[in-house]
Amino acid sequence: MVSPIPDFFQQRYGYAPLLVRAPGRVNLIGEHTDYNGGFVLPFAIDRRTLVALGARDDGMLRVASTFSDEVIELPLAELAAAQASGALRGWAAYPLGVAWALGVFGADLAAVPGADILIDSNVPVGAGLSSSAAIESAVAMALTDIWQLGFSRETLARVGQRAENDAVGAPTGIMDQSASLLGQADSAVFLDCRSLESQVVQLGFDAAGLAVLVMDTGVTHEHSTGGYGERRASCEAGAAALGVESLREIGIDELDRAGRILDDVTYRRVRHVVTENQRVLDTVALLETDGPTAIGALLDASHRSLRDDFEVSVPELDLAVETALENGAIGARMTGGGFGGAAIALVPIDGVSRLQVAVDGAFAEHGFGVPETFTVRPSEGAKREP
Ligand code: ADP
Ligand code: MG
Numbered sequence: 001m002v003s004p005i006p007d008f009f010q011q012r013y014g015y016a017p018l019l020v021r022a023p024g025r026v027n028l029i030g031e032h033t034d035y036n037g038g039f040v041l042p043f044a045i046d047r048r049t050l051v052a053l054g055a056r057d058d059g060m061l062r063v064a065s066t067f068s069d070e071v072i073e074l075p076l077a078e079l080a081a082a083q084a085s086g087a088l089r090g091w092a093a094y095p096l097g098v099a100w101a102l103g104v105f106g107a108d109l110a111a112v113p114g115a116d117i118l119i120d121s122n123v124p125v126g127a128g129l130s131s132s133a134a135i136e137s138a139v140a141m142a143l144t145d146i147w148q149l150g151f152s153r154e155t156l157a158r159v160g161q162r163a164e165n166d167a168v169g170a171p172t173g174i175m176d177q178s179a180s181l182l183g184q185a186d187s188a189v190f191l192d193c194r195s196l197e198s199q200v201v202q203l204g205f206d207a208a209g210l211a212v213l214v215m216d217t218g219v220t221h222e223h224s225t226g227g228y229g230e231r232r233a234s235c236e237a238g239a240a241a242l243g244v245e246s247l248r249e250i251g252i253d254e255l256d257r258a259g260r261i262l263d264d265v266t267y268r269r270v271r272h273v274v275t276e277n278q279r280v281l282d283t284v285a286l287l288e289t290d291g292p293t294a295i296g297a298l299l300d301a302s303h304r305s306l307r308d309d310f311e312v313s314v315p316e317l318d319l320a321v322e323t324a325l326e327n328g329a330i331g332a333r334m335t336g337g338g339f340g341g342a343a344i345a346l347v348p349i350d351g352v353s354r355l356q357v358a359v360d361g362a363f364a365e366h367g368f369g370v371p372e373t374f375t376v377r378p379s380e381g382a383k384r385e386p
Helices: 005-013 076-084 093-104 131-146 153-168 175-182 227-242 252-261 264-289 296-308 315-326 349-365
Strands: 018-029 039-056 060-065 071-075 114-121 187-192 198-202 210-216 331-335 342-348 372-376
Touching: 005 039, 005 114, 018 131, 018 175, 018 264, 018 296, 018 331, 039 131, 039 175, 039 264, 039 372, 060 076, 060 093, 071 076, 076 093, 093 114, 093 131, 093 153, 114 131, 131 153, 131 175, 153 175, 175 187, 175 198, 198 264, 210 315, 210 349, 227 252, 227 264, 252 264, 264 296, 296 315, 296 331, 296 342, 315 331, 315 342, 315 349, 342 349, 349 372
Parallel strands: 060 114
Antiparallel strands: 018 039, 039 114, 039 187, 060 071, 187 198, 210 342, 210 372, 331 342
């Protein structure tokens, strides 16, 4: 990978950095299940955040990004107070929040050296591809390296989530960081968000001649302020009314009972989560027995459930999915938290350009903004660059 970042770092700070890269992710299926203790099946993609990092002996954290002109400095000694008072804001809350969260997980922030951190990313922001987890995972792995913490990838995923929840203030689950840290080529990460056990599942897209086309609607979302928190609250209310700790405890066969107890909206939120968990299990089973060409109907059902029951789709996402299904995709769904962002289509490789043209045309016809479409490959997770 060619990146100007190592040279840039060398020029700016006068020494050669440690380099760590961590990918964004696409969630194949299992949406809004992670914070309900359920199942998800994301894969790491071939778009990444690269972090160049070096130790400083003055106890200062200094973060910069090719994404912004600001350079933010904060002494390690002030990190905890800054987190507690909500002073970590904007994009710097991600890397600084990770440094803080490493402390929560046992790093002695009074004993470790400071750091210069330079971030460069080609994961599109707010497209549902988790540019946030890419930053968190890369920074967590890089700081773990120079601070010699020896944390496992599973722990780093929890560090990233903690940073996002308690420093950035977005109540997200652990899926994105797990995909970014645990992903493998041509594979997905099947994650049980209750036990945090994970299993790498072969996708076989290459052998089947399938590509994943991301259709980024360009409609942006804001997790910390949007409907995401509201959906999460509905799920918690549903679980409480049903007398369970999380919706993971509810099976398809208990939906009738749920329908009698819950109000209509809460019931539909619950029904999405419960059926989506089953769809993830079915997808994993079908991949094994019948291969990836068999999972299209499950992707389609996931989209309908997110649109009608969970109500987190938007007209642009629905149009992208419909257009994909009318133009050769074997399955398609919105991916990510919703309220904008991207949809994905599983499509034969030789049908990709035709589908891209069709999506462009459909968006123009509806007077929607110009979508961005590109393929992603299931790829390896975070790693130190040589
Ligand atoms: P996504 O779906 O892309 O994860 P989020 O809203 O969760 O969307 O995270 C996007 C935020 O992450 C941005 O608003 C910014 O604060 C931060 N971010 C993403 N990429 C970069 C980058 N290259 N440099 C600095 N901050 C970034
Ligand atoms: Mg995010």
